[in-house]
Amino acid sequence: MTSIPTARPVIDYVAKVRAAWGDSAPDWVLVLAEACAKSSQSAVARKVDYSAPTISAVLGNTYLGNLQRVEAAVRWALIGETVSCPMLGPLSKKECLEWQAKPYAATSSHRVAMFRACRDGCPHSRIATEETAS
Structure with a gap:
């Protein structure tokens, strides 16, 4: 007798959060x-740029990392x-992160100003301060 693979159980994510x-x-x-x-936990994780286990931990109120991020x-x-x-x-x-990801380029004064602004105390920046160019 062969066993038939079963589908993954459906998770009630809202119930998980409420619990x-x-x-x-x-x-x-x-x-x-x-x-x-x-959608799926994995798809949402990719969309928010975090891992599926992180999303699971947040939903389960067990995440020990930076919840504000x-x-x-x-x-x-x-x-x-x-x-x-x-x-x-x-x-x-998306636009904010795209500006943060652009490398330094002296070809445009606007690019230089944005590069510096993203690295000089912007509250939305995800760039570590040691990455700043001099």
Whole structure:
């Protein structure tokens, strides 16, 4: 007799959050759970640029890392919040991260100004301060 592989059990991510967080679940954690329910935990993890185990730990209220960074990633990627760039005004997360990722290029004064702004105390920067160019 051969066994037939069964599908993975369906996880109720919102119920997981309610069980782990109780009534104190932040709005962004509920959005994260709803996104996982609509898609998959792995797909949502890729979208917010974190690992699936990290997303699971956040949903289960056991994450020991920087929860504020995960919150920012969820708010930018899933909720569509923008940041107020000191140089350009309102930007999406994608645009903000694209500017942060651009290498130094002296070919444009605007590029130089943005490179420095992203590395000189911008509250939205994910760049370590030791990476700054002189």
